[in-house]
Amino acid sequence: MxxxxxxxxxxxxxxxxxxxxxxxxxxxxxxxxxxxxxxxxxxxxxxxxxxxGLTADGPLGTNxxxxxxxxxxxxxxxxxxxxxxxxxxxxxxxxxxxxxxxxxxxxxxxxxxxxxxxxxxxxxxxxxxxxxxxxxxxxxxxxxxxxxxxxxxxxxxxxxxxxxxRGVEKDLVVDLQDAKGALLPGKTSVQSPAIPKLDxxxxxxxxxxxxxxxxxxxxxxxxxxxxxxxxxxxxxxxLCMGCHHKQADGKFWEKVAEEGWRDNDAHRDLMKKAIEAYADKSATANR
Structure with missing residues (x-):
């Protein structure tokens, strides 16, 4: 910090x-x-x-x-x-x-x-x-x-x-519905009334x-x-997707993946190596 x-x-x-x-x-x-x-x-x-100094609600037993x-x-x-x-x-x-x-x-x-x-x-x-x-x-x-x-x-x-x-600006009715969300019973009741201005x-x-x-x-x-x-x-x-969006690319992922799984310490170590490699590359490019 x-x-x-x-x-x-x-x-x-x-x-x-x-x-x-x-x-x-x-x-x-x-x-x-x-x-x-x-x-x-x-x-x-x-x-x-x-x-x-006493107010009207001072006496015991009265509000x-x-x-x-x-x-x-x-x-x-x-x-x-x-x-x-x-x-x-x-x-x-x-x-x-x-x-x-x-x-x-x-x-x-x-x-x-x-x-x-x-x-x-x-x-x-x-x-x-x-x-x-x-x-x-x-x-x-x-x-x-x-x-x-x-x-x-x-x-x-x-x-x-x-x-x-989301949706509280409309009445909430919880009951049987079809696949499109239409209520099936002919008679229903509102569980939570709408708050019209709260979107x-x-x-x-x-x-x-x-x-x-x-x-x-x-x-x-x-x-x-x-x-x-x-x-x-x-x-x-x-930010995880910065790396993991490549996971669907089998050929690319073979270059970085290892057997098993990486715990948090291993993830941090990999990120450290990646940023150090980037720093070295930037330093070389600026020479």
Whole structure:
């Protein structure tokens, strides 16, 4: 790490040394105003302090002041490992964690649905926020090179390239289907209602062509996802194919293959020999 100037100049130490960060993806909030439902009004309570300094919710056995509407909340999924990387308020590479990723449903006083799985936009994109964080989980052992350079999630492209939540903008029905995906039963039920504006995974920040999908570090002018050029320089996904695409060429592969299989140490030794041979060839060509 210390021998790579770009790492030392542009990264927070905890970008690599943070062992984990809490990642709560999707904040599904329902506000239900039907049937006279009420809930604790935390703002009103906080502003109700009396001469003795106690607020309305101070006495034991009471939640204090209430207001119309009952709030409930669930989430889509949780993760802890290999947080996404982005840029913090000082312009340095840092871990990110989900901020308020609000997906709202509002039920009116008469029981009608006023909003269902609604996402609210910000100037940066969808209000599915990610924020720079110092997670205070630093350890001696840093993240591996692969956990950043060959991990689409770390680069901002989503867990496993964002493939797990594709299609959530449509209702999900799990039932018998034919070979073309058409449902066979005449009567089915929706297992997971659509989130119409969510056409990507909650862990995805950007596309590979540079479109920012969600808000990132919006409190800080320098905050945001990893810049396009940085992502392009960082990503080293699929490098195995640099050699192994030749495996289908029998005549070529006979020249480099050996009986049995190569373990990791043998692979590294072969790569070392290859780059040393390339260096020698380049030096000879430049004489």
């Amino acid at each position: 210390w021998s790579i100037p770009a790492h030392m100049e542009s990264m927070e130490c905890y970008a690599c040394h943070a062992d984990w960060a809490p990642q709560c993806y999707g904040c599904h909030v329902t506000m239900d105003y039907s049937k006279g439902k009420m809930d604790v009004d935390w703002i009103a309570n906080a502003n109700s302090a009396g001469p003795d 204090g002041l209430k207001s119309a509407g009952k709030a409930s909340e669930t989430r889509s999924y949780l993760r802890w490992e290999t947080p996404v990387l982005g840029i913090n308020g000082e312009g340095r590479v840092t871990p990110l964690m989900p901020g308020c990723q609000v997906i709202s449903t509002v039920i009116g006083k008469d029981g009608s649905v006023l909003a269902k799985n609604e996402i609210w936009n910000t100037p940066e994109g969808k209000g599915i926020d990610h924020s720079p964080v110092q997670p205070h989980t630093a350890g001696r052992r840093a993240r591996t090179c692969e956990s950043c350079h060959s991990n689409p999630k770390a680069l901002g492209y989503g867990i496993e390239d964002g493939r797990f939540m 990507h995974d909650l862990s995805q920040l950007v596309t590979r062509d540079g479109e920012q999908l969600v808000s990132v570090g919006s409190h800080w002018p320098l905050g945001g996802p990893l810049p396009q050029k940085m992502r392009e320089k960082m990503e080293r996904t699929g």
